[in-house]
Amino acid sequence: MNVLEIQDLNVTFATEGGPLHALRNVSFDVPEHRIVGVVGESGCGKSTLINAILGLLADNGQVDSGRILFGDHDLTRLGPLEMQSLRGLRISTVFQDPMGALNPVISVGRQMLHIQYRSDLGRSEKNARSVKMLRRVRIPDPESALDRYPHEFSGGMKQRIAIAMALMMEPALLIADEPTTALDATLEVATIELLQDLQAQIGCSVLFISHHLGVIAELCDDVVVMYAGEVVERGTTRELFHDPRHPYTERLLRCDPAGQSGRTRHLPTIPGEVPDLRVRPAGCIFAARCHRYEGICDTVPPEVGAGGHRARCHRVTP
Amino acid sequence: MILTVRDIEVTFRVGPLLNRRSILAVAGVSFDVAPGETFALVGESGSGKTTLANAINGLQDTSRGEVTFMGQRVDNSNPGEMKPLRRHMAMMFQDPVGSLSPRMKVGDLVAEPFRIHGIRINLQEETRRLLSLVGLSGDFADRYPHQLSGGQARRVGVARAIALDPKLIIADEPTAGLDVSVQGEVLNLLNDLRERLGLAMIIITHNLHVVHHVADRMAVMYLGRIVEAGETEGMFRAPAHPYTATLLSANPEPDPDKARNRISLPAEVPSLLARPSGCEFHTRCPWVQDRCAMDPPYTANGEMHRIACHYPLAPGARPPAKDRAL
């Protein structure tokens, strides 16, 4: 069973320089109880993807075709009110900046009460649930934490409180957008471990967006690699990191200084730049920067089949 | 030595008017940088590494200690005295785009150091030369910062830094905000320039992978103090201070099957307003002993490998089993 299925999603933005094709034929699934990582560099369409799922595309953006299936709903067809009733309850989000989720002038306890407004429980029971949740994200002295305000907590604690609030209603899907990027390394790994534990306990699925290959490798079950608005490769984490098939994935992994064993004075890079999405090349999106380029890459866009470990590349398509 | 930092302290006054308290952001730091060498300052947020860089650059007053650059005292010097020395010490700031003045064109940004120091040369020609040195075509001179990608903006920052042929570059998080595929470009560029121009560099970062590749020596900071300093290779192979060991183990690597011998730290980073007694890391140290809470560890300056710890770790040491909870 898949919690989320994205099928052939196309999103464009109207810009002064013409339509910008931000997502092209994006397809992947988020199965039950799994953590799916989306990895890609700036301009790959990660944020557009999240906004499309949440129904929060900017005014000049629109879904041209494709479906986003969440349970019985196609999220691309839901009205704003229906979408609102899903957000925060069945689909919740954690962002890079925890202050995006926390209101600075309302105490943590009150904010956690607000989230439970749909529940029939009494006030004290709701508070007890809040305390339990805060304890699960390892906030010291959770009872007194309820009366405190967000600024009284450190950055790492704020992010843990944001996670607690996101998971409070036990959503089916948690979307985590670079939740550890602003944290120090020691806090980053602690937060990853925490997310892993909570996901196992609650049994939700997680869509985890990051540019940090190390974090993805550690946390995720499956990985989707995006480049310039396309899914270029997807597979299990092990398949992807040990047997990268798309040339972009291959080079991206090689670029990460953490991937270098020992010390090199010259780090590998990917020469060239992400193409302008207003003038998409006719063939493969990565052709101009690819080290395995051949004639067909300029003319025919490679397609990617369903299921398993797949790469959108002429050289590897089985 | 091109730069000598001796026992410097930086104090900030914080809090409301009636309840002013002072905090020590940098608490007695000493190190040297030799010509042509790359030195890394490593630490997490709040460790005081950026404040330390500003103190060296004269952007921040110090309350104690000495900073000597090219044989001249530069701590607490007034802008007039400092100005001639600034030609030889360039700074690169964290935010690649944000450190470029938004209404100036790249050409003017690169020419700015010459204008500030009143150096009369053919600015247009020099700007082109510098841009090509950092791998940007001359066309970039007419662009504005918001028209640049992060990597390009960083290159402009590098061009500005090397413009006056400095002896020392201080780079604060040179790879922050850059994509993985671009990080390498910037680090390679800095490495090349360092070799070609014979620069010394101080790299301030929390990213240990970066340090490993570029730095000859490194110092790890915690709560405004250096807890361990030495050769990069040696410290990566056998970290002796528990905090260094923790940082190294907390470095997610892109390999799902890698065995993770992670050291978790209990408790939060203590507040600078209430520094712990004795060894300041003892509240979080997995190897803590009774003595640590009482005696501050002492390190001598000038040693090749300095460790501020009563019980330095043996290579490959694992934390005692009791304290595994976060």
Next chain:
Amino acid sequence: MSEAASRAYGSLRRILAEPLGMLGVVLVLLMIGGAVFADLLAAAEPNKISPRDRFLGPSLTHLLGTDQLGRDLFSRALHGGRIALSVALISTAASLAIGVVLGLIAGYGPRWLDNLMILLFDAIKSFPTVMLALALVTLFGPSLTAVMVVVVLVNVPGYGRIIRTQTLALKSAQFVTAAQSMGAGTVRVLRVHILPNVIGPLLILASMDIPVVVAIEAGLSFLGLGVRPPTPSWGAILNDGFTAIRDTPWIAIAGGLPIILITLGFTFLGETLRDVFDPRLKRQG
């Protein structure tokens, strides 16, 4: 330079693309043209008294009629525009210059200087405009200079505060620190790095303030506290017409219409500028 020119051209096109912006530009140009070429456009002397022609209605020889002394109102209105616009432009420019300098000093200087400036701004602001004007006129006697001093005093605190707030925000911006680290002095930091980033919104606000200044000048002249007779001023013309508004309404119209047109012109222009260049200001209103 060519890029700057093409950018300016692009901005102008964006302003003209808005109907209100177009109307504003046309009105402002008409009024400025009228003031500049007043001598060519109006054959009659503005101050020439001809008792035989008193209270004539609008006609081909006197487009807007004549007043109680038989002076040609069209000519007086155009020449009044000279006074109104030069007062408005000179005093607004002076307010801008002083406001910007004080604002930069307050925002970038030491804390005590900032507090002093704020105190000064607030002290001036606490006087009602009319009171301030009356006080100054009593001190120095009615004159154009007094009017301009009033306008500058009224405008400077607002401009100063805007510049101060933005300077404070930019003071610790990384590009400012970067310039300091290269050895740039205070003057260079303010001139090259801060000023270009704070001046834009202020210019837009100032263009919207011009009609206010026109109204202040007209108001003071109406009360006899501004321009001395017989110098033509819209406010003075209004006053002349005010007493005889039932019998000879064209005198009041000759004084009032240009005030209305110039106000609409600069307001439309300013609002379009604001919408085109700085949509953020729109919500603050």
